[in-house]
Amino acid sequence: MSALTMSARLGNDTDLRPVPWRRMAWVTWRQHRFALAGVAGLLGVLAAYLVFTGLPMHHAFAAVAACRPASSLACGNAIGDFDNAHWSTAEAIAVLLQVVPALIGAFAAAPILARELETGTFRYAWTQGIGRTRWTLAKLVPLAVTAAAAAGAFSVLFYWYFKPFVDQGLQTRLPPLAPLVFDLHGVAFAAWTLAACSIGALAGMLIRRVVPAIAATMAAWAGLALAAGLFLRQHYLTPLVAHNPNLPGSAWIISSWYTGRNGKPLSQAAVSQFLQGYHPAAQQVGPNSVQTNLDPVGYITQHGYKFWVTYQPGSRFWPFQWIEGGYLLGLSVLLIAATIWLVRHRAA
Amino acid sequence: MANVIEADHLGKHYRGTWALRECTLAIPAGHVAALVGPNGAGKTTLLNLAVGLAEPSAGAVTVLGGRTAGSRAALDGIAFVAQDTPVYQNLSAKDLLHLTRNLNRHFDLGYARGRLGELGIPLKRKAGKLSGGQQAQLALTLALGRRPRLLVLDEPLANLDPVARHDFMATVMAAVAADGVSVLLSSHVLAELERVADYLILLSQGQVQLAGKAGDLLASHRMAGLEELALAYLRKTLEVAR
Numbered sequence: 001m002s003a004l005t006m007s008a009r010l011g012n013d014t015d016l017r018p019v020p021w022r023r024m025a026w027v028t029w030r031q032h033r034f035a036l037a038g039v040a041g042l043l044g045v046l047a048a049y050l051v052f053t054g055l056p057m058h059h060a061f062a063a064v065a066a067c068r069p070a071s072s073l074a075c076g077n078a079i080g081d082f083d084n085a086h087w088s089t090a091e092a093i094a095v096l097l098q099v100v101p102a103l104i105g106a107f108a109a110a111p112i113l114a115r116e117l118e119t120g121t122f123r124y125a126w127t128q129g130i131g132r133t134r135w136t137l138a139k140l141v142p143l144a145v146t147a148a149a150a151a152g153a154f155s156v157l158f159y160w161y162f163k164p165f166v167d168q169g170l171q172t173r174l175p176p177l178a179p180l181v182f183d184l185h186g187v188a189f190a191a192w193t194l195a196a197c198s199i200g201a202l203a204g205m206l207i208r209r210v211v212p213a214i215a216a217t218m219a220a221w222a223g224l225a226l227a228a229g230l231f232l233r234q235h236y237l238t239p240l241v242a243h244n245p246n247l248p249g250s251a252w253i254i255s256s257w258y259t260g261r262n263g264k265p266l267s268q269a270a271v272s273q274f275l276q277g278y279h280p281a282a283q284q285v286g287p288n289s290v291q292t293n294l295d296p297v298g299y300i301t302q303h304g305y306k307f308w309v310t311y312q313p314g315s316r317f318w319p320f321q322w323i324e325g326g327y328l329l330g331l332s333v334l335l336i337a338a339t340i341w342l343v344r345h346r347a348a
Numbered sequence: 349m350a351n352v353i354e355a356d357h358l359g360k361h362y363r364g365t366w367a368l369r370e371c372t373l374a375i376p377a378g379h380v381a382a383l384v385g386p387n388g389a390g391k392t393t394l395l396n397l398a399v400g401l402a403e404p405s406a407g408a409v410t411v412l413g414g415r416t417a418g419s420r421a422a423l424d425g426i427a428f429v430a431q432d433t434p435v436y437q438n439l440s441a442k443d444l445l446h447l448t449r450n451l452n453r454h455f456d457l458g459y460a461r462g463r464l465g466e467l468g469i470p471l472k473r474k475a476g477k478l479s480g481g482q483q484a485q486l487a488l489t490l491a492l493g494r495r496p497r498l499l500v501l502d503e504p505l506a507n508l509d510p511v512a513r514h515d516f517m518a519t520v521m522a523a524v525a526a527d528g529v530s531v532l533l534s535s536h537v538l539a540e541l542e543r544v545a546d547y548l549i550l551l552s553q554g555q556v557q558l559a560g561k562a563g564d565l566l567a568s569h570r571m572a573g574l575e576e577l578a579l580a581y582l583r584k585t586l587e588v589a590r
Binding site: 018 | 399402421423424434443446447451490
């Protein structure tokens with residue numbers, strides 16, 4: 001064979017068709033079925049727990065909600081009893097669920113690339129005919145999307161479970177925007193799971209070792225989740241301002257303060273002193289006598305002071321869900337793209 | 349014949365030091381080419397560049413008659429067995445065959461199964477439970493099952509006992525005889541490649557010192573063997589370095 005015919009032959013199949021995606025489906029399933037089973041197992045056990053504790057709780061709540069007349073002492077006591085019996089469990093579950101996306105990202109997503117790089121098998125995987133871009137996409141995207149979808153389905157169950165405690169009008173425990181539950185509801189839980197998986201993938205590629213990548217994923221996710229819950233979320237839309245202390249229970253209160261006659265904010269100590277000096281009875285106002293007319297805010301405003309409160313109304317729940325879901329989706333796409341770039345350019 | 353590898357002023361630096369620089373060479377098809385040099389000479393770097401695992405810092409490298417290294421067209425025709433023959437320890441030999449079949453357009457499952465049968469490697473056994481020699485043979489079988497035009501082996505014999513070394517090279521040479529596959533293999537011990545290699549590239553301190561057909565090199569340097577020739581060159585470059 002002459003050089004000419006050889007290069008002509010080689011040239012002909014340079015635009016050869018790629019290895020089909022469906023072949024990668026087998027590879028991804030075969031190599032990551034235990035990680036997927038782990039995600040399914042974790043969410044399955046939690047779901048079973050929600051159902052088994054949720055059914056009797058909802059039964060009890062239906063009885064409380066049916067109590068008439070609603071303003072009677074007996075009904076008030078029934079609500080109190082329900083709260084005592086179920087709130088602490090529900091709160092503990094909500095706290096526990098906060099870390100579920102991080103666990104999925106750290107233990108299911110972070111090892112995908114980190115293990116290849118740690119054991120050296122990437123030298124096998126990334127020199128196969130399929131090419132490493134396809135290989136990486138076909139591993140990361142289905143795993144992240146599957147985990148996010150499972151988390152999304154789980155958050156529907158959680159919505160049902162937690163309903164008695166979120167803005168029921170009857171007994172309002174939490175506004176739906178409250179940090180404890182906002183990211184477990186709507187699209188946020190799925191979005192946080194997707195983001196955790198993307199963080200895990202990138203951490204695995206950057207750090208190249210399984211255990212440090214798991215730790216880094218947890219740390220990065222925790223930083224992002226804390227930043228979102230404590231600082232970012234309250235600014236998604238400009239908070240509303242009110243001077244009325246009796247906001248609906250669905251309002252997520254961000255801050256409140258008093259200003260004096262000169263318009264400057266008063267310290268808490270100054271407010272207490274004011275209440276002490278001018279209306280000693282206010283001190284005896286306990287939690288059980290709110291219905292009396294010793295309203296300290298009303299009293300204080302009568303004397304030329306002004307009450308301020310900034311809040312996010314409950315009607316902003318879905319706009320906030322879409323904002324948070326949207327930027328987490330954008331972040332996930334960016335992180336996966338960065339991971340692919342690194343796979344293409346920083347393999348060895 | 350086209351060149352299986354062509355490097356043009358190829359260079360790669362890691363964190364400020366050049367692992368390979370000004371490397372210009374063309375390895376024609378149809379050879380068993382030995383890439384030889386002391387540890388740290390840049391052998392693995394050159395192989396990583398050729399199979400697309402690393403990107404050049406300078407110059408360019410093409411494979412199989414002008415295909416960009418690492419492109420899909422290039423990967424389709426090259427099989428690479430890296431140093432320490434990494435395979436997934438938790439997968440069985442059978443799973444690894446299916447894995448490799450699914451990661452490539454073509455895979456000769458019949459050949460690969462037959463080969464593992466001849467070697468006495470049980471299909472159900474996990475790769476991690478195989479001996480070092482068996483793991484190396486398994487990795488080689490996965491590579492040859494792809495029916496590549498170019499087989500690239502990085503220090504394939506480094507961790508094998510003498511019997512395993514012999515068996516491994518026998519498998520390689522059988523594929524060369526049957527398919528005419530071109531081979532590029534690196535080693536820091538030339539003695540064991542003396543019998544099989546008919547092309548030599550001598551790499552030292554990140555630069556190509558010598559490249560050519562074994563017969564031509566021996567004739568022009570009036571040397572009896574490749575090892576003697578390589579040693580003479582390595583001594584010379586060391587003296588120049590001093």
